[in-house]
Amino acid sequence: MHIEKLVVPTPFPVGPINLYLILDDPLTLIDTGPKTDEAYATLNSELARVGSSIESLRRIILTHTHEDHCGLAAQLARESGASVHVHEWEMDNIIAPDVTRVSGPLLERAGVPAGEIEDMSARYARIHNYAEAVESAVSFKDDDEFVFASGSLRVVHTPGHTPGSSCLFRESNRLLLSGDTVLKNITPNPILNRDPIDPARRFPSLGEYLVSLARIRSLAPTLVRTSHGADVTDFEEHFHRFLRHTSERQASVIKMVPKEGASAWEVSRGLFPGVKDIHRFLAVSETIAHLDQATAENKLVMEERGGVDRWVRS
Numbered sequence: 001m002h003i004e005k006l007v008v009p010t011p012f013p014v015g016p017i018n019l020y021l022i023l024d025d026p027l028t029l030i031d032t033g034p035k036t037d038e039a040y041a042t043l044n045s046e047l048a049r050v051g052s053s054i055e056s057l058r059r060i061i062l063t064h065t066h067e068d069h070c071g072l073a074a075q076l077a078r079e080s081g082a083s084v085h086v087h088e089w090e091m092d093n094i095i096a097p098d099v100t101r102v103s104g105p106l107l108e109r110a111g112v113p114a115g116e117i118e119d120m121s122a123r124y125a126r127i128h129n130y131a132e133a134v135e136s137a138v139s140f141k142d143d144d145e146f147v148f149a150s151g152s153l154r155v156v157h158t159p160g161h162t163p164g165s166s167c168l169f170r171e172s173n174r175l176l177l178s179g180d181t182v183l184k185n186i187t188p189n190p191i192l193n194r195d196p197i198d199p200a201r202r203f204p205s206l207g208e209y210l211v212s213l214a215r216i217r218s219l220a221p222t223l224v225r226t227s228h229g230a231d232v233t234d235f236e237e238h239f240h241r242f243l244r245h246t247s248e249r250q251a252s253v254i255k256m257v258p259k260e261g262a263s264a265w266e267v268s269r270g271l272f273p274g275v276k277d278i279h280r281f282l283a284v285s286e287t288i289a290h291l292d293q294a295t296a297e298n299k300l301v302m303e304e305r306g307g308v309d310r311w312v313r314s
């Protein structure tokens with residue numbers, strides 16, 4: 001099984017995305033790049049560089065449904081006839097054209113002012129233009145296998161960055177294609193999402209993410225090929241670095257909670273003063289993730305007041 005990395009530009013602060021082409025039968029592309037002319041042109045030339053083409057794609061597997069990962073899926077499927085595969089928890093994101101990632105009710109519960117929610121929604125609506133809904137897709141779940149002529153890739157469902165985020169694992173040489181779940185120099189944002197099982201609730205993204213990382217650790221991958229930046233060759237060290245970073249961040253989040261208690265929005269404004277644009281959404285997302293995790297660890301207590309969750313120190 002021969003795997004080629006294709007690097008495609010994105011308009012997002014994260015920079016270019018790494019796509020992986022499995023040069024085997026059926027010819028399979030992991031993630032697609034965003035729906036921009038630059039990404040499409042670069043993908044064409046990257047495929048040509050390795051002696052391939054869009055028309056010869058047979059299968060497209062999405063690690064998750066952020067726009068830089070799934071944006072071109074519809075167009076590539078149209079031009080090649082390839083099937084599109086996505087985790088069952090993110091099926092709606094890829095086939096429903098008007099899905100917005102920013103959930104108003106969840107942000108209201110976090111104490112985000114109405115004007116801010118409107119602004120965040122408008123910004124995400126613009127980002128959503130970098131993806132096109134696919135006509136049909138096939139869902140996969142944890143432990144499913146994608147079979148090739150010379151081997152297979154196993155789905156490892158690793159919720160956290162998004163609820164349906166999934167890695168692909170090649171057992172024979174312990175190679176992991178990690179999507180955004182493991183990145184070399186960036187900590188993936190735990191983004192505020194509805195719980196796929198109970199959409200009225202928040203998805204416990206950080207708690208789930210910690211479990212996912214422990215699961216990856218148990219696979220003992222020797223090489224992790226990531227979606228942004230370099231490979232990770234020392235997962236064990238990466239894992240411990242993340243745990244340290246998480247407990248430091250948790251401590252600073254807890255310190256920001258005043259005696260009388262505060263909403264997630266108030267804590268995030270204290271933690272990340274002066275952040276602008278979409279980073280205000282990412283900041284409140286990360287703050288909620290840490291507050292929920294600290295609550296799960298009995299370090300904070302959450303109480304609801306007038307439809308807003310407030311945290312106090314326990």
Ligand SMILES: [Zn+2]
Pocket residue numbers: 064066161180
């Ligand atoms: Zn992502």
